[in-house]
Amino acid sequence: xxVRIGIVLFPGSNRDIDAVNGLTVAGAEPVILWHEDxxxxxxxxxxxxxxxxxxxxxxxxxxxxxxxxxxxxADFAARGGPVLGICNxxxxxxxxxxxxxxxxxxxxxxxVCREVALTPERLDSPFTREIRERRPLRMPxxxxxxxxxxxxxxxxxxxxxxxxLWRYTASDGSTAxxxxxxxPNGSLRGIAGVANAAxxxxxxxxxxxxxxxxxxxxxxxxxxxxxxxxSAEEYAATGAxxxxxxxxxxxxx
Amino acid sequence: xSEPTRVYRFAVNVTPKPGILDPQGKAVERSLPHLGIAGVTxxxxxxxxxxxxxxxxxxxxxxxxARLAGELLSNPLMEQYEVEALGETPAPAGAGAAG
Numbered sequence: 001x002x003v004r005i006g007i008v009l010f011p012g013s014n015r016d017i018d019a020v021n022g023l024t025v026a027g028a029e030p031v032i033l034w035h036e037d038x039x040x041x042x043x044x045x046x047x048x049x050x051x052x053x054x055x056x057x058x059x060x061x062x063x064x065x066x067x068x069x070x071x072x073x074a075d076f077a078a079r080g081g082p083v084l085g086i087c088n089x090x091x092x093x094x095x096x097x098x099x100x101x102x103x104x105x106x107x108x109x110x111x112v113c114r115e116v117a118l119t120p121e122r123l124d125s126p127f128t129r130e131i132r133e134r135r136p137l138r139m140p141x142x143x144x145x146x147x148x149x150x151x152x153x154x155x156x157x158x159x160x161x162x163x164x165l166w167r168y169t170a171s172d173g174s175t176a177x178x179x180x181x182x183x184p185n186g187s188l189r190g191i192a193g194v195a196n197a198a199x200x201x202x203x204x205x206x207x208x209x210x211x212x213x214x215x216x217x218x219x220x221x222x223x224x225x226x227x228x229x230x231s232a233e234e235y236a237a238t239g240a241x242x243x244x245x246x247x248x249x250x251x252x253x
Numbered sequence: 254x255s256e257p258t259r260v261y262r263f264a265v266n267v268t269p270k271p272g273i274l275d276p277q278g279k280a281v282e283r284s285l286p287h288l289g290i291a292g293v294t295x296x297x298x299x300x301x302x303x304x305x306x307x308x309x310x311x312x313x314x315x316x317x318x319a320r321l322a323g324e325l326l327s328n329p330l331m332e333q334y335e336v337e338a339l340g341e342t343p344a345p346a347g348a349g350a351a352g
Contacts, residue, residue, distance in 0.1 A: 058326070059328060062325065066325070095328065101330070102328055102330040102331045104273070105276050105277065106276070107274065107276055109276045109277070109280055147274070149273070149274075149330070149331060150330070151330075186276075
C-alpha cells in the first residue's frame with residue numbers, strides 16, 4: 001500500500017495538481033487537505049504546494065500561516081513528521097517560522113518563470129536522500145518573491161549545521177551568488193532551499209514536482225519528491241525520520 | 254451595562270529594515286531621472302495600514318495594534334513598523350470592546 005501524503009489546498013493554491021502528479025509518479029497516494037481542516041486525516045507526510053495562497057495579500061504566505069490547517073501542520077512537524085513546502089509553500093513555512101529566513105521580492109523585481117539549475121548540498125537529508133549523485137538538477141521556478149534572506153549570523157549557522165539543502169548553480173557549476181544569472185531571484189549565498197534545525201521540515205522555491213518526467217522536459221525533481229515519499233514511509237513505519245536525526249547532528253560534507 | 258468604549262484609529266507604517274535590499278525603492282529611484290528630478294536618494298517603499306479598534310481605553314487599543322503589527326502586518330525578519338495614533342471617537346451604541 002502506498003504511503004498517504006497530504007497536499008494542503010489553500011484558496012489560491014494552483015500547483016496542487018502538479019503535486020498530485022509528482023507524488024503519484026513518486027509512488028505515494030496524494031490526499032488533498034482543505035485549508036479549514038483541523039486534522040491531517042492521518043497522513044504520514046505533508047506537501048505545501050505552489051500558488052498564491054489567499055492572493056498573497058499583505059505578504060506571500062502570511063495569511064495562509066494563520067489558517068486552521070497550519071496549526072495541524074505545525075503539530076505534525078513538531079512530532080517529527082516530514083513536511084516539504086514548494087514555492088508558495090516555502091513562503092508559508094517561512095512566515096510560520098517552521099523554516100528559518102524570509103523570501104523577499106526578487107532582486108530584479110520581475111516575476112521569473114523559467115528553468116534553473118540547483119545542486120543539493122547533501123544527499124543524506126530527508127528531502128535529498130533519494131538523489132543519486134550530487135550534480136545540478138534542472139527544474140522550473142515561477143515566482144515574484146523568492147529572494148532568500150536571513151542575517152549573516154543565521155546564514156553562517158545554517159551552513160554550519162547543514163540546513164542549506166539546495167543552492168542555485170551557475171553555468172560553470174559553481175554556486176550562483178545573488179548577482180549571477182543562474183540565481184533567478186538574488187537569493188543570498190545562492191540558497192534555493194533550507195531545512196529547519198530538526199531536519200524534518202524543508203522548503204525550496206524551485207518546482208521539483210513539475211520535473212518528474214523526462215517527456216515533459218526534466219525528471220531531475222523526482223529525487224526530491226521521492227525523498228519526501230521515502231521519509232513519509234519511514235515516518236509511517238517508525239514514527240521518526242532517520243535523515244532528520246542525521247541532519248540535526250552532522251555537519252555538511 | 255458594559256464599560257463605555259471608544260473607537261481608536263491608528264495607522265501602522267511598515268517599512269523594510271535598514272540594510273535590507275528594497276528593489277522597489279531602487280526601481281523608484283532609478284525612474285527619477287526620467288522625471289528630470291535629481292538629488293533624491295534613500296527611497297524605501299513600505300506599506301501603510303489604517304485601522305480602527307474599539308476598546309475601553311487607549312492603552313488596551315494600542316496593545317491590540319502592537320500585537321497585530323508584530324505578528325501579522327510585518328515580518329520582523331525583514332520589516333519594522335511604527336504605530337501612529339489618528340484620533341478617537343465615542344463608540345456607536347451597541348459596539349463591544351475588542352479583547
